[in-house]
Amino acid sequence: MAKKEKLPLMQRIIRWREENIKEKQFILILSFLVGLFTAFAALILKYLIHLVKDFLTHNFDIDGANYLYLIYPTIGIFITSMFVRYIVKDDISHGVTKILFAISRRKGRIKRHNIWSSTIASAITIGFGGSVGAEAPIVLTGSAIGSNLGSLFKMEHRTLMLLVGCGAAGAIGGIFKAPIAGLVFTLEVLMIDLTMTSLLPLLISAVTAATVSYVLTGTEAMFKFHLDQAFEMERIPYVILLGILCGLVSLYVTRAVMSVEGIFGKLHNPLKKLALGGTMLGVLIFLFPPLYGEGYETIELLLNGENKLEWDTVMNNSLFYDYGNLLLIYLVLIVLLKVFATSATNGGGGCGGLFAPSLYLGCISGFIFSNFNNQYAMFTHLPEKNFALMGMAGVMSGVMHAPLTGVFLIAELTGGYDLFLPLMIVSVSAYLTIIVFEPHSIYSMRLAKKGELLTHHKDKAVLTLMKMENVIERDFEVVHPEMDLGQLVKSIASSHRNIFPVTNSEGVLIGVLLLDDIRNIMFRQELYHRFTVNKLMTSAPAKLTDTDNMDQVMRVFDETQAWNLPVVDEEGRYLGFVSKSKIFNSYRQVLVHFSED
Numbered sequence: 001m002a003k004k005e006k007l008p009l010m011q012r013i014i015r016w017r018e019e020n021i022k023e024k025q026f027i028l029i030l031s032f033l034v035g036l037f038t039a040f041a042a043l044i045l046k047y048l049i050h051l052v053k054d055f056l057t058h059n060f061d062i063d064g065a066n067y068l069y070l071i072y073p074t075i076g077i078f079i080t081s082m083f084v085r086y087i088v089k090d091d092i093s094h095g096v097t098k099i100l101f102a103i104s105r106r107k108g109r110i111k112r113h114n115i116w117s118s119t120i121a122s123a124i125t126i127g128f129g130g131s132v133g134a135e136a137p138i139v140l141t142g143s144a145i146g147s148n149l150g151s152l153f154k155m156e157h158r159t160l161m162l163l164v165g166c167g168a169a170g171a172i173g174g175i176f177k178a179p180i181a182g183l184v185f186t187l188e189v190l191m192i193d194l195t196m197t198s199l200l201p202l203l204i205s206a207v208t209a210a211t212v213s214y215v216l217t218g219t220e221a222m223f224k225f226h227l228d229q230a231f232e233m234e235r236i237p238y239v240i241l242l243g244i245l246c247g248l249v250s251l252y253v254t255r256a257v258m259s260v261e262g263i264f265g266k267l268h269n270p271l272k273k274l275a276l277g278g279t280m281l282g283v284l285i286f287l288f289p290p291l292y293g294e295g296y297e298t299i300e301l302l303l304n305g306e307n308k309l310e311w312d313t314v315m316n317n318s319l320f321y322d323y324g325n326l327l328l329i330y331l332v333l334i335v336l337l338k339v340f341a342t343s344a345t346n347g348g349g350g351c352g353g354l355f356a357p358s359l360y361l362g363c364i365s366g367f368i369f370s371n372f373n374n375q376y377a378m379f380t381h382l383p384e385k386n387f388a389l390m391g392m393a394g395v396m397s398g399v400m401h402a403p404l405t406g407v408f409l410i411a412e413l414t415g416g417y418d419l420f421l422p423l424m425i426v427s428v429s430a431y432l433t434i435i436v437f438e439p440h441s442i443y444s445m446r447l448a449k450k451g452e453l454l455t456h457h458k459d460k461a462v463l464t465l466m467k468m469e470n471v472i473e474r475d476f477e478v479v480h481p482e483m484d485l486g487q488l489v490k491s492i493a494s495s496h497r498n499i500f501p502v503t504n505s506e507g508v509l510i511g512v513l514l515l516d517d518i519r520n521i522m523f524r525q526e527l528y529h530r531f532t533v534n535k536l537m538t539s540a541p542a543k544l545t546d547t548d549n550m551d552q553v554m555r556v557f558d559e560t561q562a563w564n565l566p567v568v569d570e571e572g573r574y575l576g577f578v579s580k581s582k583i584f585n586s587y588r589q590v591l592v593h594f595s596e597d
Contacts, residue, residue: 014154016147024197027159030149031166031201035208037149038142038170042209044217045119045134045141046175052127053293062316069129070284073345074278075556076128080121081274093346094445096136096353099143099190100166109160111153121351129285129292131341135175136353146564147459162198165190166205174209176222178412181405182206188402189443193580224294225303227413229383231422238382239422241396242369243394243429249335249365250398250434253358264347277348284341289317290336291341295360302367302388303414310383328372331364342370351459354442359398359413366391389416394430395425401434401441403427468546468553471583472567474536474576476501478511479533485521485526488513488536499564502537503576509566509574540566546575553578 017026059068084092090113093181098110126134127493146167150160165186173182183199183206183501222488226574243563285291290298298314305311312324320330339545370387373379380454391412397406406427411417479488479502498515518536521527544567557580567575 017153018167023159026153027155027162028528029203030146030153030155031204031206034142034146034149034166034384035173035205036212037145038138038167038211039174041115041119041173041210042138042171043213045123046121049125049134049293053129053279056128057292060317062321066287066289066317068281069289072230073129073131073205073281073285075453076125076130077267077278077281077345077348077350078274080125080126080351081109081270083121083124084117084349084351085270088113088121089118092118092121092137092140092351096139096189098140099168100444101502106395109530110140110144110147110164112144112148114140115148116141118144118351121457122353125345126293126351129281129530130350131281131285131293131295131338131343131354131357132345132350132352133294133354133356133357133359134352137170137351138175139171139353142169142174142209143168143368146170153579155336164203166201169202170205170209172409173206175214176409176413177210177213177217179203179206179210181409181412182209184408185402185405188405189400194257200464221413221415222412223300223303225385225389225416227386227410227416227418228356229386230420231386234380235382235422236425238369238373238380238387238535240391240429242366242387242390243426245434246365246400246426246430247364247367247433248390249361250358250430251437251490253339253354253395253399254434254438257343257354257442260340261347262341264343277344277350280344281341281348284337284344287319288330288337290314290334291338294356295338296356299360299363299392301470302363307383309373328368328375331368334382335361335364335368355396356398358399359392360494362392362395363388364391365395374555382506386422389414389419390422390426390549394426397427398430398434399442401431401438401444403431407432434523449549468544468548468550468567468578471578472546473579476577478503478574480504481510481532481534481537483533484529485531485536486520486525488518488533489522489528492522499577501577502533503574507573508545509568509572512540512566513537525588526554535541543568543572544578545570550583553583557583578587 001169016075018414021029027523042143042540045080056068056072058069090111092114098114106390118140121136122132122134124332126132143164144167146163146165155163168190169179169186169232171182172185176182176261186202194571197436228555264273264277265533267276300373301314302311308324312327314320315323317331320326338357338361342352342533345352351411361461364382366387367384369391370382370384373382374384392413393410396409397403400406403424407420407423411420411424414433417425457500476497477491479491479500479501481502481504483491488500492515500513500515501509502513515531517538521531541562542555542565546566546567546569548556553565569575
């Protein structure tokens with residue numbers, strides 16, 4: 001009797017799970033594990049950042065310039081870029097954009113190295129002074145944990161995408177102790193559909209991660225905030241004005257980051273990127289030490305400072321020390337230059353995100369707004385710490401196009417629930433301001449430009465999920481311009497199509513020939529040598545390229561009213577045809593799959 005082959009351990013676990021645990025229950029178990037693992041990853045990252053930073057800067061003088069600021073950032077970027085180039089060997093920048101891409105392409109698969117690579121790279125970058133945040137890397141880490149845990153148990157694509165969202169929710173919930181913000185961020189920014197199937201796993205991951213953080217680091221909010229003056233209704237106009245200001249600051253951040261990234265993108269030599277990024281960042285931090293790292297110390301100071309003497313300490317360690325009369329000018333310069341410091345960090349080869357810079361810029365903007373009013377306008381007194389808190393919600397809402405995330409995150413970060421109404425007003429005002437100029441968030445903008453962004457608009461979402469290579473039909477008989485009518489008739493006899501692409505000797509499409517145009521002469525043999533394809537062909541109504549997205553393809557079909565259009569590559573070589581009927585069939589299949597829960 002033949003001996004039964006023993007299955008590998010993982011296959012036996014998967015089979016046992018399929019026989020004993022229902023799919024929906026197992027998803028809840030996985031979401032709990034994702035939240036647990038993500039919380040530990042977040043805590044490890046925060047610990048590593050503070051360890052490196054404290055080691056490097058604990059001996060710095062508070063009353064003068066510290067020249068090591070000039071070289072620390074360059075060293076950090078260099079170490080990070082070497083780590084990425086020779087150990088990771090993959091691009092790990094723009095973490096949230098990578099998650100959006102994984103979701104938008106309906107795969108939900110994130111590379112395994114992202115479980116650890118972003119954590120290490122961002123710890124080095126930020127610890128050495130990189131002017132970025134650790135939140136986007138930890139969101140990518142959490143999503144990678146969810147994706148790979150799901151892949152380990154051979155879960156289907158829709159479940160993988162849900163687990164990617166669970167990882168993101170757990171990351172925000174864990175690093176900020178903000179479970180509601182983690183849930184809302186996943187729904188608003190990552191655009192995970194809100195259904196009963198998705199809500200519970202996302203909530204489990206976020207709550208699990210936040211609970212782990214509370215147990216290990218204490219129950220205090222991330223930023224200590226005590227409300228000294230309750231919100232008064234007559235301040236609502238000022239709150240709206242602050243929201244508009246935050247929207248404009250968000251627009252400045254978005255446009256400046258994209259512009260500076262474009263400059264670095266044109267530098268193909270890594271050493272040139274390092275030299276430019278390191279120099280920019282080192283000089284900026286030397287002149288403005290609050291730009292070092294995440295900047296949470298500055299936020300803590302502005303949220304808790306009681307008087308000008310305390311606020312002036314923001315200029316410690318700098319050339320501006322003891323120049324308290326320049327405080328507002330100093331802070332305005334920081335708002336203007338922070339974007340360049342952040343872009344130089346990532347452009348030079350560092351690793352980090354825009355969460356912390358958004359909070360940082362919002363806090364300073366709110367403080368500047370209120371302090372300037374109190375010093376010079378004097379219409380009514382505006383509590384600086386309250387408006388600094390509101391500014392954090394405003395800029396975050398504007399940069400991410402996520403007003404709910406801004407409201408809940410700031411409320412949970414600081415315990416400032418008493419300011420819930422003004423937080424909502426600022427967030428909505430900032431969001432309404434920036435969407436006038438920018439329809440997409442800084443995260444989704446890159447994908448939107450490529451037509452790769454999945455949205456809640458189901459029709460556009462289905463078109464996004466369709467791929468050009470899946471709708472190209474290649475069973476057309478190719479003819480050449482020098483062929484005569486007799487040769488053409490032979491090609492027609494061997495084809496079941498009524499349209500024929502015409503190409504030259506290099507395969508470049510130069511026209512099309514329609515069967516209807518030659519039907520009246522194709523059986524007159526006396527004309528077989530008098531007419532050539534070159535005389536009978538016509539130009540195509542339009543040409544599609546193999547890089548076009550389906551939204552662009554449908555627009556071309558609508559403009560030309562054609563039923564079939566040729567597809568060419570970048571050099572104009574013929575690849576095949578796309579027909580409306582093929583697109584409709586593919587659309588129907590994708591829509592059925594997309595709509596399933």
